[in-house]
Amino acid sequence: MRLHIANGRLIDPANGVDGQHDLYIAAGRVVAVGAAPDAFQADRHIDAKGLAVLPGLIDLSARVAQAGNAGHGGFAPAELRAALAGGVTRLVLPPDSESAPDEPTKIEALMRHAQAGQCAILPLGAMTVGLAGETLTEMALLARAGCIAFAQGESLAADTRVLWGAMRYASGLGQTLWLRPQDPWLARDTSAASGPYAERLGLEGMPAQAETVALHTIFELQRATGARVHLSRLSTAAGVDLLRAARREGLPVTADVSMNSLLLTDVDIGFFDTNHHLSPPLRGQRDRDALQAALADGVIDALCSDHTPVDARGKAAPFAAATPGATGLELLLSLALKWARDGRRPVGDALARVTSGPAAVLSAVAPHLGPCGHLGVDAPADLCLADLDTEWMVMPAALQSRSAQTPFAGMMLPGRVRATVVGGQPAWETPV
Amino acid sequence: MLNPQLDRRGELTHLLTTEGLPRRHVERLLDMARAQSASDDSPPHAAPEMPVFLCLPDTNTADRDAYAAAAASLSMLPVPLEAQAALALAETVAALAPGVLVLHHGQSGAAHCAAAHAAPGLHVLNAGDGRHADPVPALALVQAITEIKPDLTSLVVTLVGDIRHAGVARSVIHLLTTLGVPEVRVAAPRTLLPDGLAQLGVRACATLQESLRDADVVIALPLNVEEISGAQLPSAREYACTHGITPAALAAAKPDVLLLPAGRLAPGVEVDGDIAAALEPAEARLAALEQPLRVAVLRALAGAAP
DSSP states (O other): OOOEEESOOEEEEGTTEEOOOOOOEEEEEEEEEEEEESSSSOOOEOOOTTTEEEEEEEOOOOOOOOGGGGGTTOOOOHHHHHHHTTEEEEEOOOHHHHHTSSHHHHHHHHHHHOTSSSSSSEEESSSSSGGGGSSBOOOOHHHHTTOEEEOEEEEEEEHHHHOOOOHHHHHHOOOOOOOOOOOOOHHHHHHHHHSSSHHHTOOOOOOTTHHHHHHHHHHHHHHOOOEEEEEEOOOHHHHHHHHHHHHHHTTTTTEEEEEHHHOOGGGGGTOOOOOGOOOSOOOHHHHHHHHHHHHHHTSSEEEEOOOOOHHHHSSOOOOGSSOBBBGGGGGGGHHHHHHHHHHHHOOHHHHHTTOOOOOOOOHOOOGGOOOOOOOSSTTTEEEEEEEEEEEEEEEEGGGSSSSOOTTTTTTTEEEEEEEETTTEEEEEOOOO | OOOTTTTTTSOBSBOOTTTTEEEHHHHHHHOOOOOOOHHHOOOOOOOTTTTEEEOOTTTOHHHHHHHHHHHHHOOOEEEEEGGGTTHHHHHHHHHHHEEEEEEEEEEHHHHHHHHHOOOTTTTEEEETTTTTTTHHHHHHHHHHHHOOOOOGGEEEEEEEEETTOOOOHHHHHHHHHHTOOOEEEEEEGGGGGOOOOGGGTOOEOOHHEEEETTTSEEEEEOHHHHHHHTTTOOHHHHHHHOOOOOOHHTSSSTTEEEEEEESOOOOOTTBBBHHHHHHHHHHHHHHHHHHHHHHHHHHHHOOOOO
């Protein structure tokens, strides 16, 4: 299909573009920006007047697979719709702890469900068999099956020797470890961040040292092995300081932050609101401010939704017993814009953190994927049209995701995706 | 943010915690209980035949019987729930008819969870949720203090023991600060003290000796060694050595110091054997004060006039 997207405000942070430019698409790629190529005949014209034309969003952490079932259940249709409704055209799928992606056949079975017109799904493989932290997985075979990097769930392997081995092994293969920097012992049985608020509620708190101890371990092992690491969902000010020092030192490390940690604090838990039971747990204002500053200055590369569908039953329990997680794909753009607006930062900065920032992480982790996250000539035609000037109220029942659980319910947010194009094909239009 | 235990008019609709509980409600509950203790008459029947659902662990038969008796004294109908009810708490609560739910649960926040899922007309009385709150025994401790030392605004009150894992400690701290006690101190091994004590209006003392100096009231918290991780406390013997209350330690307090147990204490651990023996009247008095408070809270939740 040949598409002509006319009259829109093209914002392409990677190429430094922000202005009125038409976009011409053919064979799934951008063929021209501004003036039409010779003899271009569009099959469809889209009038984007009043809308921004953005690269498709890239989400570095979104759970969209059917729960369990060793990958044979494929992807949850509602979550794929949620991705498109949120303008997300590419996402990284963390390992499912109930059915660890530790066998190439599981990845192959899962990826057989990928279809054209869906957002691209990039699975992470399990670092150890069953995510048990004991035996390394067949990383080379898993990479061949489609895994872009290797993760170990919500905490590091308890046995540091296994982590050391994984780093050496992955480094030898040119693979990346995608780690949640969290010490498993300090995180055990916790449901909130350590501090006055958790103590007030009588909740077992996770100290910031759960993150810093893990980061010290990771960086020290990186120095010894040269392994590339992506840090998933950093959550503390002290962690940001360590990351900043590691990057200054030149360690091959990238990082992202979840939109929940970027905008909320532990006080938002209020009276045990289980929608705020998240992993990593919400921390204090100082941590939130440090994360916001690090995202602004690029020490943290990307903002992710940490989309984790949880049903109402999972949240209908006392706080510690409730399932952690929240829906997020449909809120990613709006919350990035909110971050920019609240901090008086340029809109382009917000968009970069959900497009070119995560694209740079992917190109470092998996260069074979090719460039993405921009709308220059010859780029994949993955994009979304968004109304940046509108405000909307988050009404969980109106979201596409089957999970209506979000700490942002009832909040007025800026910006709304109106349409999403994947591989040059219109894939989503938000009903007006 | 609306306080979930108050209705839109600011009246008590659940008793979940003493944190943020307005002073007038605290005083009203204490007054109702005091009036009930002073009278030989049975309390006015608040809501005859209204069910009082008892969701208390089987191991806690004393509390179960006490709440059943309190409900019966108000002509309310005690309805024990099965032990499994606490497992599927939200579903269980949503299915309950209007009445009062007396809930004891191991998880902090369970009472708030129950209140959030309760149908209109069902009032939740928190009889202990994990380490978060235990309002009724805390009210009894405050009642016991006011009986002996009515002017709370001139007292130094010290809590000694496992503050971190004790809902009753948090509840009594909130009550004391709400009622204007000018100095609340705590003493315990550092692993048994919560973070953010300053935000609670409490001063942590480095030693037992320092915490007891010139104290008017000392509240000794029970130590549940079996439930405390070895990473937090090496042994009861070690605790007794550093924080056990002995006559010598207590000599630092005011001569008329009032010592109250916030639960069953083990002689030789939280308190010296001689002190434990001398605490029996205080234990009996606290038990006697707690029952009219149960009645008062049930009456208040059932909508009775003060």
